[in-house]
Amino acid sequence: MESKKLPKFKELKEQLSAATLNAIREMGFKRMTEIQAEVLPSALDGNDIVATAKTGSGKTLAFLIPVIEVVAKNIEKAMHGTFSIIIAPTRELAIQTYSVLQELINHHNKITSTLVIGGESRKKQSSDLVQGMHIVVATPGRLFDHMRTKEFDYKCVKCLVLDEADKIFQYGFEEDLKQIINRLPKDRQTMLFSATLSERTDALVESAMKKDKIQHINTDQDDLCATVEGLKQGYAVCQTQYRLWWLHKVLKKTKQFKVMGKMNQTDRTATINIFYETENIALFCTDVAARGLDIPAVDWIVQFDPPGDANEYIHRVGRTARGLGADGNAVLLLRPEEVGFVDYLKESKIYVDKYESWDSYYNLQKKLDTAMSDSNFVNLAIEAFEGYVRALEVRKLKQIFNLLTMDLDVLARSFGLKEKPDVDIRIGFSKKHRPRKRMAAILASQSDTKKAKS
């Protein structure tokens, strides 16, 4: 939809408080995005919402505005009490949502809010919750911890938002989320948002929402492509043993930082802040940074390891080309035996071009040999190798990513090691059966290759 055809926020002035409208104007937004234009009138009427729209399409405001208006209405009856809860799958996303919320409540002098995420002080969070902060932005695990204490009174919650709903409902969070939903008052508005939904979300909709009041809104359903228009995306092919050389070439001129789940929260937040503020920087990250993060100046998404599935691909590349008319680039690195992933992506309306010129790299062997004379590097490489193998073992799409048929010595070389390190990697089976299963898988794959050739 052309931006000029989209309605202005002020057209909602019957449903929106002046304080919210002022904040939106100060944030520089005049017209709603498509998802905002579809969600806001219905959500402000109190309906339950299941909303799907592409990455970077403005879903955050589409749920924060109704959340605030629920509080603005209820605050007149009771000054304290948690009226709205927003749940996000990662701490980084919760922090970001909380910060957009602060801008939006800038003119609402009486509305209070708090952030309840893992890795931060429970004591401060408890004290905020006891005081009855109006809006709580949380990650599921820590929120549920607080709900189990008698101190947090959540009986007056009127609105629940699940951002990146499909991710929150993935294993790990599923049980916490079910418990949270069961404990919250039934008489509430519930809203689910994501760029992708899954079968698991259907079950969530069934259990968490009022059937007769659900509005399903999907601004992508007629689109021919699952990713945003301004995104140029492609793939490069590199043999396993040269992957590190390839990566070196890609990142040569950048400063590099990392963010991953096992870092402490202070370091995670500090690194994301550096990434916001620094030019020419590359951030090494796990999928902890794949969802929701809105960092405007990201030019390239480099997927050194392919994502778990098509949905995760969409979220990862969605960290660039965000907002109306924005551009961005993405490249995916595949081994020759993984090129089938390109066809798999096509089935989900994701079209990636072959980037021939990206297939080259320089010989790094001498540099690697020098680095590997330091035992610290060797230990890091072994740790990385082990982690990589463990991650491959639990991968879906075994027909494309098959650890059992992979040459582990060659794989070790891709981490700078001379050969497979002497570590116990449990590839899927008990020790007793492992060599036999491995051999069977190799034979099966050879016979498949022969069949394909004949």
Ligand SMILES: Nc1ncnc2c1ncn2[C@@H]1O[C@H](COP(=O)(O)OP(=O)(O)OP(=O)(O)O)[C@@H](O)[C@H]1O
């Ligand atoms: N009405 C608007 N007009 C212009 N820009 C907007 C508007 N609403 C939001 N934006 C901007 O668009 C960008 C993307 O918004 P947002 O982070 O909400 O996307 P999203 O749909 O939640 O993406 P994801 O699925 O990746 O989480 C943000 O930088 C935001 O400030």
